[in-house]
Amino acid sequence: MLKKMLYIFIFTLLGAALIFSVVMMIKFFNEAAEEEKDNMKNPMLNPVNETPSPSLTEAATPSPSPSPSPTPVPEKNYEEEFYMTEITDEIFERIKGKSYPEGATISLDDLRWCHVVHYGFDGEIHEGEIIVNKAIADDTLEIFKELFDIKYEIEKIRLIDEYGADDEKSMEDNNSSSFCYRTIAETTVLSNHALGLAIDINTLYNPYVYTRKDGTLFLQPENATDYVDREKENPHFIKNGDPCYNIFIAHGFTWGGDWNTKKDYQHFEKSID
Numbered sequence: 001m002l003k004k005m006l007y008i009f010i011f012t013l014l015g016a017a018l019i020f021s022v023v024m025m026i027k028f029f030n031e032a033a034e035e036e037k038d039n040m041k042n043p044m045l046n047p048v049n050e051t052p053s054p055s056l057t058e059a060a061t062p063s064p065s066p067s068p069s070p071t072p073v074p075e076k077n078y079e080e081e082f083y084m085t086e087i088t089d090e091i092f093e094r095i096k097g098k099s100y101p102e103g104a105t106i107s108l109d110d111l112r113w114c115h116v117v118h119y120g121f122d123g124e125i126h127e128g129e130i131i132v133n134k135a136i137a138d139d140t141l142e143i144f145k146e147l148f149d150i151k152y153e154i155e156k157i158r159l160i161d162e163y164g165a166d167d168e169k170s171m172e173d174n175n176s177s178s179f180c181y182r183t184i185a186e187t188t189v190l191s192n193h194a195l196g197l198a199i200d201i202n203t204l205y206n207p208y209v210y211t212r213k214d215g216t217l218f219l220q221p222e223n224a225t226d227y228v229d230r231e232k233e234n235p236h237f238i239k240n241g242d243p244c245y246n247i248f249i250a251h252g253f254t255w256g257g258d259w260n261t262k263k264d265y266q267h268f269e270k271s272i273d
């Protein structure tokens with residue numbers, strides 16, 4: 001009798017354990033299914049769902065490649081951002097009495113306003129404008145397009161008139177520019193910038209520097225002390241043989257950093273007949 005009751009007890013216990021484990025298993029699978037549903041709802045948790053299904057990609061582009069890749073987003077065509085105009089009345093209003101002072105001997109007809117885009121020091125694309133001699137206007141657009149294509153970083157390309165045609169202020173702000181009717185610093189000789197035949201790039205990082213006859217240091221801009229030593233590593237330094245240098249040289253320009261005594265590291269100019 002006692003033995004029989006023990007058997008009943010053990011079987012009841014085993015039965016209960018069996019029912020309990022079945023219930024737990026059902027619960028577990030239900031929870032797993034719920035979790036999967038949640039992931040489907042929230043693409044952030046499951047980024048794979050964002051890409052088109054392989055069958056769609058294959059249907060759109062029949063490709064022999066066995067591994068389907070995400071459809072590339074078509075890149076904006078920046079070619080049309082590089083263009084020039086003559087000096088319109090509106091542009092003349094901006095430069096009159098500044099980079100184009102009274103008595104300037106260069107004709108407005110000889111100048112061109114160029115619109116460009118460029119990569120900034122922030123890695124983003126920015127608009128720029130630069131006035132140059134019409135003789136180098138095609139070169140200018142091509143040069144800035146080539147610099148853009150290699151993502152060469154230029155911090156800003158603004159008309160020097162935004163600095164009141166003050167070369168020092170423009171350089172202190174690392175602005176890149178060309179036309180400004182002025183003489184070469186500390187001389188009475190007209191600069192090639194007065195003809196729009198010279199282009200200065202990243203002017204703070206690439207200063208104009210030399211030792212005067214009296215032994216003192218000439219430095220433009222004045223806040224460029226950290227960039228006088230050209231042996232230092234700096235991604236914004238222009239050096240002989242680097243990509244920026246090579247692009248300008250390929251367009252027939254010479255570089256101020258190659259001059260013997262005075263070093264104008266920002267400066268590229270082109271002689272025309």
Ligand SMILES: [Zn+2]
Nearest residue numbers: 198199200267
């Ligand atoms: Zn210059």
